[in-house]
Amino acid sequence: MRPLRAFAFGSIAGAVVGYATAATVGLAVAAADAELHVGIGPVMLLAVETGPRGAAATFGSGLVVLAFVVGLVNAAVAAVLARRGIA
Amino acid sequence: MLSLEDSIVVPTGVRVDGHDVVDDVRAARYPANDSALFVLRRAGRPLGDVAEELGRCHRLEPGRARADVLVFAHALNVGLLANVVRRRPRHRRAIEWLVLAARLAPAGTLPAPVARRHPLDTRTSIRAVVSAARGLVGRAFALAAVVAVIALQPLPAAPTRIALVAIALGAGVGGSIILHEAGHAALLAGVGAALVLAGPRTYVLHAPVSQRRRRVLAAAGPACACGLGGVVIAVAWVLRLPELALAGCAPVGHALGLTVATGDGRTACGL
Numbered sequence: 001m002r003p004l005r006a007f008a009f010g011s012i013a014g015a016v017v018g019y020a021t022a023a024t025v026g027l028a029v030a031a032a033d034a035e036l037h038v039g040i041g042p043v044m045l046l047a048v049e050t051g052p053r054g055a056a057a058t059f060g061s062g063l064v065v066l067a068f069v070v071g072l073v074n075a076a077v078a079a080v081l082a083r084r085g086i087a
Numbered sequence: 088m089l090s091l092e093d094s095i096v097v098p099t100g101v102r103v104d105g106h107d108v109v110d111d112v113r114a115a116r117y118p119a120n121d122s123a124l125f126v127l128r129r130a131g132r133p134l135g136d137v138a139e140e141l142g143r144c145h146r147l148e149p150g151r152a153r154a155d156v157l158v159f160a161h162a163l164n165v166g167l168l169a170n171v172v173r174r175r176p177r178h179r180r181a182i183e184w185l186v187l188a189a190r191l192a193p194a195g196t197l198p199a200p201v202a203r204r205h206p207l208d209t210r211t212s213i214r215a216v217v218s219a220a221r222g223l224v225g226r227a228f229a230l231a232a233v234v235a236v237i238a239l240q241p242l243p244a245a246p247t248r249i250a251l252v253a254i255a256l257g258a259g260v261g262g263s264i265i266l267h268e269a270g271h272a273a274l275l276a277g278v279g280a281a282l283v284l285a286g287p288r289t290y291v292l293h294a295p296v297s298q299r300r301r302r303v304l305a306a307a308g309p310a311c312a313c314g315l316g317g318v319v320i321a322v323a324w325v326l327r328l329p330e331l332a333l334a335g336c337a338p339v340g341h342a343l344g345l346t347v348a349t350g351d352g353r354t355a356c357g358l
Contacts, residue, residue: 006356009306009345013352016313020320020339027329074346078356081347 002082003075010074015067022046022059030055088184088198091135091153092174095126095160099206100281101168103127108168112279114294117168126159133174134160164202167283167292171201200286207280207291212273215280219272222282223265223289231261251330259319259337263312264289267341270311274304290350298357305354309344316341 022038022045029036029048033055036048044060097103100112103124107116119127122141129137134156142152163169173180187198205222208214235257239249268282271291280293296304316338323331346352 002357005302006347009352009356010347013309013313013342013345016317016339016342020317020336023320023324024329024332024336027323027327027332031327031329070346074352074356078347078353078358081353081358 003079006078007071007075009071011067011071013074014070015063018045018063018066019059022063023057026057026059030057088180088187088201089134089157089160089164089171090175090183091138091157092133093160094133094172094174095130095163095169096172097127097130097168098170098204098281100204100279110168112281112292112294114279117166122155123159126156127163127169130169131172161199165199167202167204167281170203173201200288202283202285204292205282205284207272207275207282209272209275209278209280212276215272215275216269219269219282219291220265222284223268226284226289227261227264229261230264231257233257234260248330252333255330255334256337259316259334262334263316263338263341266312266315266338267308267344271304271308273311274300274307302355302357305351306345309341309349309351309355312338312341312344 025036025038026046026048030050033050034048035050036046038045038047039060039062043062043065044058045062045066046060047058049056049058100110102109102111103119104116106119106124108119108123108127109116122145125141125144126137129140135153138153138156139149141147141156142149145152147155160169160171164171175183184198191197206218207222208218235253238253238256268289268291272280272282275291275293278294278296280291283290283292291308293304316335319335320332320339323329323335343349344351345355347356347358
């Protein structure tokens with residue numbers, strides 16, 4: 001149960017911070033009438049594009065992957081801390 | 088750092104019962120010897136006066152009596168059983184702190200901060216939230232001001248925009264502290280609790296609760312802050328206001344408090 005809880009909390013934290021950061025950056029870039037593409041390799045995190053109808057921001061699947069990775073890392077570190085008896 | 092001009096006060100929730108010091112919030116009793124009770128019963132008087140009287144009553148050298156009283160007062164404060172009323176001017180304390188910090192620097196340590204304990208009214212959740220906010224408002228404003236001043240550095244470049252950014256960042260950082268601790272306090276209705284400010288640390292002290300409730304309590308603080316921060320960013324998204332979104336960033340950052348990188352996160356994860 002503890003690894004699942006640690007994974008869930010880590011994923012939630014990663015998702016919240018990731019999406020909030022992407023939203024803030026997207027807003028700032030759109031307000032500046034600029035374009036932005038952020039990704040890690042083939043995985044996109046955020047894309048802001050301007051067109052005749054204004055700016056459009058797209059949250060990429062990379063944010064979901066990021067949340068998943070943060071959850072895994074959190075669960076792994078929690079397992080290590082539990083084994084060492086650290087709280 | 089305590090001085091002989093300071094005095095200690097027993098905070099709400101702490102009392103002397105016979106030969107014990109009782110903390111009703113933590114439901115704990117601490118045995119106290121005669122000298123300890125001597126000092127506690129003179130709470131409110133300058134520590135120098137207490138030391139003088141202790142030395143006379145127990146035939147101690149003045150230097151020894153002063154050292155004993157200061158060490159004991161410090162121990163009470165570190166144990167969150169006494170608040171300290173500072174009498175020296177702030178600027179003098181700052182200079183003394185810097186001097187002591189320089190002396191301790193080779194040991195890689197800083198002077199121990201003086202802790203302050205505020206009672207929380209936990210009769211209802213709303214009272215708990217309000218009393219937590221009242222205890223933190225000074226610190227929140229101070230932190231907000233520091234962040235805003237730092238963010239104002241590029242001011243000549245675009246005054247209005249930079250000022251808005253600075254205010255948003257400051258409000259977000261200051262407000263996030265209140266949201267975090269209020270989130271903890273909101274779930275402490277019916278449980279004895281106190282707010283503790285110890286140097287840069289801020290936390291809620293409370294009576295022992297079940298493991299499950301402890302995990303929920305630990306998660307509530309970060310969840311409250313990042314939840315409301317997320318709402319602010321969502322509203323900013325709808326209204327297309329990037330400055331407003333910045334105000335939500337600091338509270339959203341408290342989501343990291345759900346991970347094992349923080350004490351709250353470790354408790355929430357069951358460690």
